[in-house]
Amino acid sequence: MSFSRTTAGSGSRTAGRTFEYGRTHVVRPKGKHQATIVWLHGLGDKGSSWSQLLETLPLPNIKWICPTAPTRPVAIFGGFPCTAWFDVGDLSEEGPDDIEGLDASAAHVANLLSTEPNDIKVGVGGFSMGAATALYSATCCVQGKYGNGNPYPVNLSAVVGLSGWLPCARSLKNKIEGSHEAARRAASLPLLLCHGKGDDVVQYTHGEKSAGVLSSTGFRNLTFRTYNGLGHYTVPQEMDEVCNWLTARLGLEGSRS
Numbered sequence: 062m063s064f065s066r067t068t069a070g071s072g073s074r075t076a077g078r079t080f081e082y083g084r085t086h087v088v089r090p091k092g093k094h095q096a097t098i099v100w101l102h103g104l105g106d107k108g109s110s111w112s113q114l115l116e117t118l119p120l121p122n123i124k125w126i127c128p129t130a131p132t133r134p135v136a137i138f139g140g141f142p143c144t145a146w147f148d149v150g151d152l153s154e155e156g157p158d159d160i161e162g163l164d165a166s167a168a169h170v171a172n173l174l175s176t177e178p179n180d181i182k183v184g185v186g187g188f189s190m191g192a193a194t195a196l197y198s199a200t201c202c203v204q205g206k207y208g209n210g211n212p213y214p215v216n217l218s219a220v221v222g223l224s225g226w227l228p229c230a231r232s233l234k235n236k237i238e239g240s241h242e243a244a245r246r247a248a249s250l251p252l253l254l255c256h257g258k259g260d261d262v263v264q265y266t267h268g269e270k271s272a273g274v275l276s277s278t279g280f281r282n283l284t285f286r287t288y289n290g291l292g293h294y295t296v297p298q299e300m301d302e303v304c305n306w307l308t309a310r311l312g313l314e315g316s317r318s
Contacts, residue, residue: 080131080133080162080165080166080169081131081132082128082129082130082131082169083107083108083128083129083130083131083132083144084107084108084109084128084129085108085126085127085128085129085173086108086109086112086126086127086128086129087112087124087125087126087127088112088115088116088124088125088127089124090121090122090123090124091121092121092122092314093121093122093314094122094124094181095122095123095181095182095311095312095313095314096122096123096124096181096182096183096184096218096219096307096311096313097123097124097125097126097174097177097181097182097183097184098123098124098125098126098183098184098185098186098219098221098307099125099126099127099128099170099173099174099183099184099185099186100112100115100125100126100127100185100186100187100191101127101128101130101146101166101170101185101186101187101188101190101191101192101194101195102127102129102130102144102187102188102191103187103188103189103190103191103224104135104137104143104144104145104149104152104189104190105143105144105145106144106188107129107130107144108127108128108129109127109129111127111188112125112127114295114300115127118300118303118304119304120304120307120308120313122311122313122314123307123311123313124181126173126174128169128170128173129144130144130145130146130166130190131144131145132144132145133145133148133162134148135148135149136148136149136150137149137150137151137152145162145190146162146163146166146190146191146193146194147159147162147163147165147166147190147193147194147228148162149190152189152190152226152262152263152267153226153263153264153267154226154227154228154230154231154267154270154271154274155267158228158229160208160209160229161209163194163197163208163228163229164201164207164208164209164211166194166197167194167197167198167201167207167213168207168211170185170194170195170198171198171213171214171215174215175214175215182218182219182311182312183215183216183217183218184217184218184219184220184221184307184311185198185199185217185220185221186219186220186221186222186223186303187221187222187223187225188223188224188225188295189223189224189225189262189263189293190225191225192221192222192223192224192225192226192254193222193225193226193227193228194228195220195221195222195225196220196222196225196226196227196228196252196254196271196275197227197228197229198217198220199217199220199250199252199280200227200229200233200236200237201213202215202216202217202246202250203237203243203246203247203250203280204236204237204240204243205242205243205246208229217250218251218310218311219251219252219253219307219310219311220250220251220252220253221252221253221254221255221303221306221307222252222253222254222255223254223255223256223295223299223303224255224256224257224260224262224263224268224293224294224295225254225256225263225268225271226263226267226268226271227271227274227275230270230271230274233274233275233278234274234277234278237278237279238278238279244279247278247279247280247281248279248280248281248282249281249282250280250282251282251284251310252275252280252282252283252284253284253286253302253303253306253307253310254268254271254272254275254283254284254285254286255285255286255287255288255299255302255303256268256269256272256285256286256287256288256291257287257288257290257291257292257293257294258287258288258289258290258291259289259290259291259292260291260292260293261292261293262292262293263293265287268285269285269287272285284306286299286302
């Protein structure tokens with residue numbers, strides 16, 4: 062059974078702006094707790110809608126943490142406020158990057174994972190803008206620091222992005238190739254990207270290009286799955302893929318508690 066709680070210290074402060082994050086929903090593991098994954102919703106959504114879906118998955122060894130993004134003005138909606146992990150003017154890797162907002166949300170994710178026991182594997186995943194934030198978290202983990210230079214404190218074991226894109230794609234290669242340690246981490250971090258070919262919100266070409274950038278930058282443990290006719294939503298076939306991939310990559314005991 063899932064329940065809701067508001068995390069203590071839900072505001073994330075960066076130089077200039079304070080972001081107030083919404084309610085966090087937690088799905089407790091039904092079996093032995095082996096992994097914890099923060100799952101991030103899409104633009105305008107909230108944590109509860111995904112927690113209800115994740116609770117139905119045959120993954121009894123995973124604890125899911127589903128936070129809710131801050132409500133903020135969003136450029137793509139002409140400044141109209143809605144829940145968003147960062148400001149965005151274009152749902153693709155080609156738009157301007159809100160580093161401050163991305164760093165704040167990546168720090169919020171790391172914060173939620175930082176109190177997990179040492180023997181628990183941790184990961185991050187998400188849908189659409191949540192997937193973009195998860196991929197940004199992956200690049201911070203690999204570099205060992207946020208975009209603002211502050212150290213990134215969590216060692217991620219798995220990253221999942223559904224119907225998303227890669228923020229800061231243009232500058233990633235130089236950052237990874239300039240560090241042997243970052244290149245080593247990139248080669249070993251498991252990533253699963255899924256995208257529907259019928260997506261009319263985050264175009265399939267953006268998902269494909271983002272996967273290509275990650276692959277060429279040295280993320281060798283990358284799986285990219287595509288679905289004919291799938292729009293900007295998820296389907297059972299895709300979630301089955303996520304379950305199988307997480308079970309294999311995290312070494313979970315199986316689908317039955």
